Amino acid sequence: MSATFIAPNPPAGPAGTRLRSRPWARFAVRRLRRLLISLWVLVTVSFAMIHLIPGDPVRGALGPTAPAELVEAQRHALGLDDPIVVQYLHYLKGLATGDLGTSLVSRLPVADVVAQRLPATLVLAVLAFLVAVAVAVPLGVVTGVLTRRGHGRRTELAFTTTSIIVATIPDFLLGVALVYVFGIELGWLPVAGNDTAPAYVLPVFSLAIGPAVILARIIRVEMVGVLEADFVRTARAKRLPARTIYAGHALPNAVTAALTVGGLLLSALVAGTVLVENVFAWPGLGSTIVRSILTKDYPVVQAIVLVYGVGVLITNLAVDVALALLDPRSKIRED
């Protein structure tokens, strides 16, 4: 039997083009406004940092025995003599022209220090994120399918318990443990620096495992929920193979929800590089900022805080854009 049911085609109206216009513009404007406000707050806060330090930061940095002329000169060099509004405008102007000041310790331009250290941190964070996603997605989907409603209560309990415990281990402790096992006991992998490819393994995994497990947990919960959804029943009514139902229909919907949390994880991962870099003597921003805090090299600290903050903002923006691309409804959703 062939379906011969064809109703007369109503004439196509001019509606087509109008229907295709999307509220992308409004989304972009709204998101851009939020980004600019956050950026302004971030810049202002990083500017304010040095002024929030109780007492005289220069005196504090140089120590009580430093001669008064030196302190004066340093204050002048930092521009701390000017009225605060002038300092603020000066700071903004510097940022706009890429001038982040001069290191109090090394006398190098801070912009150079950042430019030299940033790539190592960036590579570490990006690799860790990729590993986390590569682990979390299959793990979350498979456990989600195994523990869907009415199935696998034991698997669920085991997975949830393990993941809570693993997710609690902070990245730097995990790093220490990995150094001990793979670096010292087994001697398989280098534990410091970033000169060779094997040197990347331990830092990347220390950073990635926690977020991977949390993400997998979220994807699992979402999968279990999505597998109950009506449209999954529709997909089953279409008699699609299980693989297509899980990967093609359920996963995209589970991921959109997981992305929001994934964004928070990603920005936490950016910050997590600070600790992990210090475990592995990674020549990035993280080891630099800690050293600079200890030596009271404020311009460097200020700049690196700013860079991390911008990294977080960019991450959040990327997540929102990805959400908008993946979930056609989110653009028009007011937030």
Add this chain to the structure above:
Amino acid sequence: MQGRWTRVVRTPLGLTATVLVVAVVALAVLGPVLWGSGAGAVDTDAILAPPSAEHLAGTDNLGRDILLRVLVATRLSIVLALLAITIAVVCGLVLGSAPFVLGRRSGRLLAAGVNIAVAFPGLLLALFFAVVFGVGATGAVLAIGLAGAPAFARLTQTLVAGVVARDYVAAAQAMGIGRLRILVRHVLPNIAEPLVVNATIGAGSALLSFTGLSFLGLGVQSPSYDWGRLLYDGIATIYVNAAAALVPGAAVLLAGLAFNLFGESVAKGLGVPAGIGLGAVVPGRRAVPVDAPAPAGRTAAADRPSDVVLDVRDLEVTVPGPAGPVRPVRGVSFDVRRGEAIGIVGESGSGKSMTALAITRLLAGRGRVDAARLEFLGQDLLAPDTAVRRRTLGTTLAMVFQDPMTAFNPTRRIGAQLAEVATHHQGMTRRAAAARAVDRLAAVRIPDAPARVRQYPHEFSGGMRQRAMIGMGLMGSPALIVADEPTTALDVTVQQQVLDLLTAIRRADDVALVLISHDVTVVGEVCDRILVMYAGRIVEDLPAADLVTAARHPYTRALVDAVPDMTTDLAEPLATIPGRPVDPADVPRGCAYADRCPLAGARCRAEDPPLVAGPDGPPGHRVACWHAGEPLPAPAGRDYDELVESP
């Protein structure tokens, strides 16, 4: 309250966490008293010694015992973490409840500020504050406390908003009571519990963060030492004595876990009603018996007329319930012939939707389907699923679901969702499938189909989505369409369009239809035959044309009476069926309808009437009632007090 706390302790995880927390706290109190002097004892003969019987975890660079130092460090580590979390909670509470006290404008500004701060990871904030407050224990406590404040502020905001929405707060406000007073009197007591629980979880995180700062050299400074400081020193000597780094690390981890797990268990124990997670759901046997023995006396497959599309015999559905398996469908038999439209009516809970899902094998894992026979186009649907069967069903059995809003995948274009059927089952190329999708959408009278296929479900109206759903079924060449309440969720104005479309398809192509509905009018209009379901069984099977005249079952007659017609006086309340539907978990003995039936007698309560040919009905009429067709008492006798739900 008592019971809720014991429940926390009763779970294995909760018990472990509680024991650990108690142990950590005891150690914090006693550690420095017991081992304070031992931990400080310098032994120049045993500098950086590896673990031995004398020093279980070895010694540090001054020859001090690592294990004792770790035990003693418990107090400082815990105290600092608790101080930090207290700062976080207090600041968070102030920041989070301030918008309520301050009122709209400044409140919104504050909330926006908190939102921005929350977006930044705690560690970054902590580093910032560590710079401001300087390196050292005090600075680190302030840094971690303030860095944790935004998260607690956000939590407080959410909690406060939830309480403020309640009536008594509105009442207090209406009475002119000051906002600060309302906050203290009414709001805070109500949000204390979740705050404390989260603070417990937060204490674990604060401990770990503090260790992080000390590990970076920004926290506790020598000669004081917490676990993080010991870890910092231990890392430097990890090649000489690994235990110097591993033992403090393990201590931090254990204590952090203890607080986290304790908090999580308490949250779970306090927030979740009793019974959940304690094996409340009895998993039903999942497998469908492949070789279900056919009861004696059944006609062999060969004897059946060949135009039977769907053949259902003694269908039963069993799902796990809180008190043992529940059987929402209890022995349903019917067949559907080519081009025939069968309507299944009944109240919600009558098992009609379960029947629809069971006959299409779409009942999800929890339910079990048994039947003496379940055949579609001669294929045994009780047999395990195969690729071949999927292809057959995918192209010949179409489904229409109740809620078109949720039945489409929100993340994919309508066209792609239609085309999928053709690429998977009919071997079409993407392009050909896409063209067919356009054609099918046009066939179900969706205007401007070429543009519409590229839209997402949310861009379609409800009626249009339902038509697209039908169009999806038409991607193949269906022999049967099963429509489960296809118009219930739709606007009244488009209901008729969808029904007309189904009828038109049926007429044009001889497609059989099983229409499930609670609305006897809808079914009567579209279908040839009507099956009336009650409590999981068919109680009457009659031609739609004779619905009003031939109905013999008291339930069917009540359903018909409940429909307003020309003679109904609209000023009078609509007739409804008194009493409540039967709970599938608790089906009474005898006729399930007896409790609501005006004709019920002693036999009705003892024996379940079988579905047999009606005494004086038209051909094919079947009814399950001991008193079929007997005159009903006057409707005045109805008990209008106990109206629950009209069918």
